[in-house]
Amino acid sequence: MNWAPIWPWLIGQEHEALRITGVPTLLLEHLLYVAVPVVAAIVIALPIGLWVGHINKGGTLAINVSNAGRAIPSLGLILIAYIAFEGSLTPVFVTLIAMAVPPILTNTYVGVREVDPEIRDAAAGMGLSGWQILRRVEIPMAMPVIMAGIRTSAVQVVATATLAAFVGLGGLGRPIFTGLATSVQFNPDARTVVVVAVVLVAVFAIVVEQSLGVVERLVVPSGLRRLQEQQRSGAPVNADAGPAQQTEEQSTVTV
Amino acid sequence: MITFDAVRKQYPDGTVAVDDLNLEVEEGEVVVLVGPSGCGKTTSMRMVNRMIEPTSGTITVDGRDVMQTDPVKLRRDIGYVIQQIGLFPHRTTAENIATVPELLGWDRKRIRDRVDELIATVGLPEGVADRYPHQLSGGQRQRVGVARALATDPSVMLMDEPFGAVDPIVRGRLQDEFLRLQAQVHKTIVFVTHDIDEAIKMGDRIAILAEGGVLQQYETPATILAKPANAFVEDFLGEERGLKRLSLIPVKEVAADRGPVVRVGTSAADARQIAQREGTDWVVILSEDATLLGWTFIDDLADPIDGAAARPFATEVNAHDSLRAALDALVGSWTGVAVRVSDGDHYEGLVTREMLTAELREDTKSAA
């Protein structure tokens, strides 16, 4: 392990031996590659999920899209996207967005469906229009599950973005693949870089997850949160419900 | 058979569930532990098979200290029935009942025979043997629970609100059947309930416990009802204590009044004489073989008497009914008179409200 070139690299200089961009830049890049697809996925998936959940049609599709997503190796998609479009990185970006959608879509749908029908009934009985029910009742009550889906999605994108570094996308995956290419098993520089980069990306993923957890805490009304905690404690991972059932401690595996 | 000797159960946070319990359960008797929630009745029961261990004091079963016995062996010898039953969902009825026999290593045939025998004993239809618990009704599941506890014919049984999970009608039926069963098998039973009526019905002796696990009174139901030990017991017995006592006395303990009885074929004049002697304006008409035909006003009598004009009695009681049931029947009767028959319409006499209250007074005096 060769630690000497690491310290300047960490604070922003190019890594001497392997010629990798400084860490702060990589961090920012990775943040970009996560934030943009997740936001885009929210913009796409949230309305659809809310609508499908509200009218309660097309649910099986909404649930199975996540199970399907789990079965698709993202590496293959990224590689095909890259080659098919002559090495442009935009389709890779699109792939990132596509992979970020399923957890949010499924969780939004399930979150809305799980709202107690009695509450929906009471709201309608009080004279709320469909739109108002959605806005005032279903969305707030579905927030915890929706946020869980967003967190799952974000963690997944962190991983997929790491993979995308293989085809040239920047971010924290770059040093990992550069290290791999320069014989990481035997080259002390490469080994050090890889270890550091992996730690960085792991910490990055955890920070992303935890910060979204904080956001969730802010967004979800506290009374609701306690109820959800009661209901969710010990909830197992259910193969058919997809990420909706996966709580803070565990999300989809990052591929 | 089972003794509690200065038994105490205290939890680490300071709560005392059972406080200095001294109790003896004789062989073959049903002892009911009853009281409000928090009185330690379930805790006490569960210390007998060491599901809970006492903080101090000794519990013995058949002379052996439970703390000195291997818990697994101890439990295989004690039948255990709980309110939620706890049937194994992944096993059929037959497999559930066969649980302990299997643990003890009985051979297949012996198990099969025993299972069939028990299914009949608890009143289940043959077909249930291969069904799974979720396919059975609540009452059926409860019976399977009892059958499972009886499988190895243990001498001791622990029952914690065993009939609690079903509706009152089914519960009453299950209680009756269980009493009938107990009359045959004479097991030593510790029965826990919060329902004083169930305790009175099921128990040979009742132990009333108060919150904090303190024993208030331990006597036969009749004695407790007649002479409650303190205000708590009185309170717990409820307001209708007198009525509850009536439910313990069968009608046959009350000497029935013979009443103005005539047989078919008697002359009308003789009949009127009998009625006059008894002070009534009507007579009871029996057939030649002493079965009850009904009653008639003496003015409507044929001569000689036939049974044609006999009216049926509005209120009828059986010798085995409780006085409480008799009183219930008499409450609605505007004559205040019930006819008492045995099975087969055999006339036994007349029962009035005054007789019932007199009997109750006598009963109170003798209990003093």
Add this chain to the structure above:
Amino acid sequence: MTMALLAQTGRPFPDWAWFNERNVGELRELLIEHIQLTGLALLLGLLIAIPLAVAAVRWRRVYSPLLAFTGVLFTVPSAALFILLLALLPQRPPFGLGIGTSLVGLTIYTLLILFRNTVAGLDSVPPEVTEAATAMGYTPGRRLVRVEFPLALPVIIAGVRIAAVTTIGLVTVTAFIGQGGLGRLFLSGFRTQYTMEIAVGLVLSIVLAVVVDLALVLSERRLTPWSQSRGAGT
């Protein structure tokens, strides 16, 4: 339009000519490797997860930290973890670019899902059933095997399903560290700019995942006959 774009690489898409004798033969090898890696990872995962879960259920205090620890591992991107393992593990077989490195990584991922689901499955056993079993004289060990595990099976198998499908995807990433199964087609196709090759790998991985998932659903049904007639006799 997709077809035209994909054809820009100079070859037609889909290029059925890919399925020549050599490639098809190699395909079988890759499929076998893929299945082996998945199967082994699941097996090892179960072997570790089950005792851990039993311990976690008995000693509740262990559960949270264990869950947190495995959860952290879970968040690490697989490519990163695999390459890290390659860097840190000794360079002798079975490690290095051998099967050992990949298996360690794959097993770590199966572990969390299986651990969590096994605990949840054991927790899902109704307390009155465990109480009745103890009171009837089951020793804790026998009770675990004859009563608790059979009843925990549905939830455990749900976990195996997720773990299986996930692992099948993860195996492709091990192509970076010397294994890969069908994932090898990704890298070789990438190197030769042959989209058809990548597509074959992609489609077959998905098909494999679907088939395995289905097989597990069917075996669950066979292993838990008591939950099948639910609703028939209520």
